[in-house]
Amino acid sequence: MSWSVNGTGTPEEVRGQLSEQFKGPLAEKPAGLSDDGERETVMNIAEMLEQVLSTFDAAQQVEISANGHMGFADWDAKTGCYQNVNISIAPKSPTIIK
Numbered sequence: 001m002s003w004s005v006n007g008t009g010t011p012e013e014v015r016g017q018l019s020e021q022f023k024g025p026l027a028e029k030p031a032g033l034s035d036d037g038e039r040e041t042v043m044n045i046a047e048m049l050e051q052v053l054s055t056f057d058a059a060q061q062v063e064i065s066a067n068g069h070m071g072f073a074d075w076d077a078k079t080g081c082y083q084n085v086n087i088s089i090a091p092k093s094p095t096i097i098k
Contacts, residue, residue, distance in 0.1 A: 001033060001034065001035060001038055001069070001070045001071075002067065002068065002069040002070070003024070003025035003033065003038075003042055003067065003068055004021075004065070004066065004067035004068075005017075005018050005021040005022060005064075005065070005066050005067070006021070006063075006064060006065040006066070007021075007062075007063075007064050007065075008061070008062070008063045008064075008092065009061060009062070010058060010059060010060065010061060010062070011053040011054070011056045011057075011058060011060065011062060012058065014053060014062055014064055015050070015053055018046070018049060018064065022042065022046050025038075025039070025042050026039065026042060026043065026046070035070055037070070037081075037083070038068070038070045038083060041068060041083055041085065042068070045066055045068075045085065045087065048087075049064060049066065049087075049089070052064075052089055056091070060091055060092075061091065061092035061093075062089070062090070062091055062092055063088070063089075063090050063092050064087075064088065064089050064090075065086075065087075065088045066085070066086065066087045066088070067085070067086050068083060068084060068085040068086070069083070069084045070082070070083045070084075071084075
């Protein structure tokens, strides 16, 4: 099971992009993520990204990407569960034209 979201632009633009993209993994079962633990992880990341976006000035350009994967050491027995999550948040420098 995996998920990913990304956005680029002002904080408000990125909020809109992420809001639409989070609808997929957070959709009601069976359309969204099937594991409650992974679903909770995604909800927590959505909240954290919102908190981080609120720290940027309204005109600042920002790039955000987040993705995750849940797996099992033994897929057949569903044991050894783990999650791998990557998050990148960075202000986007303005392009300087000379």
